[in-house]
Amino acid sequence: MDQKGMLSIESRNVFNILKKWLYTEQDIVFRELISNACDAIEKLSKIKEKERSSTVYKGNISVKLDINKNCLIISDNGIGMTEEEVQKYINQIAFSGATDFINNNNQTGNDTIIGHFGVGFYSSFMISDHVAIETKSYQENEQAVRWDCLVDMSFSMKEGCKSETGTDVILYLNDSSPYFKKPTLIFDIIKKYFILSKTEIYFEAPNIQKQLVNITEPIFRLNENLINQVEMNSFYREFFSDISDPLFWFKFESVDIGVKGILFFRNTKNNTEELDGKIKVFSKGVYIGENISELIPKFVNLQNGIIECDNLPLVVSRNSIREENSKENIVDLINECLSQEVTIYLNNMFEQHRDKYEAYWPNINAFVKYSILQDKIFASVMAKKAIFMDLSGKYYTINEYIEKSKNTETKEVYYSSDAVEQSYYIGIFKRCGLNALLFDHVIDQPFMRKYEVINPSLKFIRIDSNIEALFNGEIKEEDKENAEVVTNKIKKFLGSRLGNIRLKASSLQHESISILIINDEKSRRLADMMEIYGLINATDFTARELQSKSTLLINLNNDIVRFILCSDNEDLLNIIINQLFDLALLNQQALEPEDIESFVNRSENLLIRTIKK
Numbered sequence: 001m002d003q004k005g006m007l008s009i010e011s012r013n014v015f016n017i018l019k020k021w022l023y024t025e026q027d028i029v030f031r032e033l034i035s036n037a038c039d040a041i042e043k044l045s046k047i048k049e050k051e052r053s054s055t056v057y058k059g060n061i062s063v064k065l066d067i068n069k070n071c072l073i074i075s076d077n078g079i080g081m082t083e084e085e086v087q088k089y090i091n092q093i094a095f096s097g098a099t100d101f102i103n104n105n106n107q108t109g110n111d112t113i114i115g116h117f118g119v120g121f122y123s124s125f126m127i128s129d130h131v132a133i134e135t136k137s138y139q140e141n142e143q144a145v146r147w148d149c150l151v152d153m154s155f156s157m158k159e160g161c162k163s164e165t166g167t168d169v170i171l172y173l174n175d176s177s178p179y180f181k182k183p184t185l186i187f188d189i190i191k192k193y194f195i196l197s198k199t200e201i202y203f204e205a206p207n208i209q210k211q212l213v214n215i216t217e218p219i220f221r222l223n224e225n226l227i228n229q230v231e232m233n234s235f236y237r238e239f240f241s242d243i244s245d246p247l248f249w250f251k252f253e254s255v256d257i258g259v260k261g262i263l264f265f266r267n268t269k270n271n272t273e274e275l276d277g278k279i280k281v282f283s284k285g286v287y288i289g290e291n292i293s294e295l296i297p298k299f300v301n302l303q304n305g306i307i308e309c310d311n312l313p314l315v316v317s318r319n320s321i322r323e324e325n326s327k328e329n330i331v332d333l334i335n336e337c338l339s340q341e342v343t344i345y346l347n348n349m350f351e352q353h354r355d356k357y358e359a360y361w362p363n364i365n366a367f368v369k370y371s372i373l374q375d376k377i378f379a380s381v382m383a384k385k386a387i388f389m390d391l392s393g394k395y396y397t398i399n400e401y402i403e404k405s406k407n408t409e410t411k412e413v414y415y416s417s418d419a420v421e422q423s424y425y426i427g428i429f430k431r432c433g434l435n436a437l438l439f440d441h442v443i444d445q446p447f448m449r450k451y452e453v454i455n456p457s458l459k460f461i462r463i464d465s466n467i468e469a470l471f472n473g474e475i476k477e478e479d480k481e482n483a484e485v486v487t488n489k490i491k492k493f494l495g496s497r498l499g500n501i502r503l504k505a506s507s508l509q510h511e512s513i514s515i516l517i518i519n520d521e522k523s524r525r526l527a528d529m530m531e532i533y534g535l536i537n538a539t540d541f542t543a544r545e546l547q548s549k550s551t552l553l554i555n556l557n558n559d560i561v562r563f564i565l566c567s568d569n570e571d572l573l574n575i576i577i578n579q580l581f582d583l584a585l586l587n588q589q590a591l592e593p594e595d596i597e598s599f600v601n602r603s604e605n606l607l608i609r610t611i612k613k
């Protein structure tokens with residue numbers, strides 16, 4: 001029973017296996033055949049280089065849809081094949097000429113020859129049942145070869161009639177082929193995969209004049225100081241189909257891992273853009289994918305960019321990127337490199353061009369904060385570089401703000417989450433010479449919580465919460481009795497309207513404040529969370545009130561409050577107390593719709609009283 005030997009393969013099934021396992025999209029045919037043509041050109045130019053040939057060699061590829069002959073022809077003026085090479089590399093599936101070429105021509109591993117499995121050519125049977133090759137080798141005295149193969153794997157070889165060096169791959173298509181109806185499908189595929197190919201690729205079809213498809217010398221590959229900004233912007237807009245110019249861009253290169261590229265920061269001021277940007281990855285000039293999650297850190301994906309890494313294979317599946325390069329772990333290296341490059345660039349801008357950083361901030365604000373929440377490398381440097389505008393319109397980092405503000409010991413930072421909703425409190429702060437930061441982007445809340453976790457001694461307090469201490473509110477011994485009288489009167493006239501709101505009378509330094517609703521920061525945050533998770537309704541003030549402990553702060557130093565203290569006019573007290581309470585609710589955006597009518601009536605009543613006086 002003991003046996004040794006080579007496994008055999010039923011060759012007639014090979015095409016089916018190739019079609020099913022390796023190739024799922026027809027795009028692959030064009031990618032493989034044009035890659036072969038690029039390889040053939042690359043090989044010939046390397047040979048010419050080595051021979052120090054005096055004639056200038058310029059490779060080019062043309063893809064032509066011929067409706068009369070029902071075929072698609074992919075021609076190159078590359079190295080071509082001898083009869084022997086067709087026998088070896090085409091008639092034997094899974095036999096690549098790439099390794100032979102590198103060995104025979106003493107090439108180093110860092111060339112840009114693409115193929116290596118020796119199967120790509122056979123993807124052509126995905127769209128054609130009859131494939132032919134007309135080829136002539138660059139070698140002198142070699143006869144041109146014509147090779148024909150049908151989908152049943154029967155082939156014939158004979159002397160060809162090609163007179164120029166190079167190869168034509170001819171795919172005979174069915175009448176029903178979609179490409180005859182819509183030749184632009186081919187144009188779009190070539191553009192997608194080979195837009196950055198260094199070799200000129202032309203396309204020609206009935207009713208479509210021969211035209212260059214790719215950009216052989218894209219502007220972003222130029223040395224940075226040779227780049228014209230206007231041309232760069234128009235390249236960007238076209239390449240990424242963006243209506244706006246980029247905010248800014250930077251190029252990067254890591255020689256160690258063989259990766260280079262450019263990142264464009266998107267101008268998101270219209271807020272109509274898709275959340276994710278487009279990071280297009282190319283290997284040896286061929287497009288291999290967009291926003292590949294293994295390669296690109298999630299936060300970098302928010303921007304647009306081009307990454308070129310010749311060490312990546314033209315993968316069939318994304319997972320194989322990781323497997324193929326598991327030794328070098330190129331995926332992780334590229335991922336880390338991108339995190340670092342973005343971090344270094346923004347950190348340098350913060351450190352060296354603060355004015356520029358601040359000017360871009362409205363546009364990069366959400367990106368920087370999201371990235372801090374997402375990426376450890378980025379957060380380790382940039383968490384301290386997030387800036388916030390204060391009430392006077394100046395930008396500060398949290399640390400800068402704490403250092404300059406009065407609250408150094410307590411490290412309490414007051415903030416407004418909505419300058420319109422909290423305008424009354426902002427007004428009070430400004431009147432009292434106090435300052436606060438604007439945290440008015442949705443991402444500011446999670447950012448703030450993370451910042452507090454990292455810096456436990458720091459507390460963020462919303463401008464309408466726990467602010468009593470700011471006004472040096474205190475209750476003197478001699479005021480205690482007055483405080484009780486005022487509180488009782490207010491309780492009496494507000495009755496059930498007070499709900500859960502507690503009362504507190506205090507002598508505040510600032511006389512202009514009469515009564516104020518103050519929320520407890522902790523319970524308000526809890527209520528906000530419950531609202532986010534749908535446990536309470538945003539418009540249900542009573543439910544919110546139950547969750548957020550609010551206090552009605554009464555300023556004994558205010559004239560209206562003094563009037564309440566002294567007056568016995570129950571009718572007037574009722575009007576004034578309810579009016580003040582409605583105003584306090586209004587300032588909290590919490591005046592319920594059913595109370596608005598009585599508020600308006602009471603206001604009119606007060607006006608009539610004033611007129612009659």
Ligand SMILES: Nc1ncnc2c1ncn2[C@@H]1O[C@H](COP(=O)(O)OP(=O)(O)OP(=O)(O)O)[C@@H](O)[C@H]1O
Pocket residue numbers: 032036037040076078079080081089090094095096097098114115116117118119120121122167
């Ligand atoms: N246009 C061409 N000009 C010259 N030689 C070619 C051309 N197309 C294919 N060949 C030869 O045929 C070989 C097999 O091609 P095939 O596409 O099947 O595999 P590959 O390109 O080597 O590797 P891969 O499977 O990764 O594409 C190539 O290595 C090359 O030697």
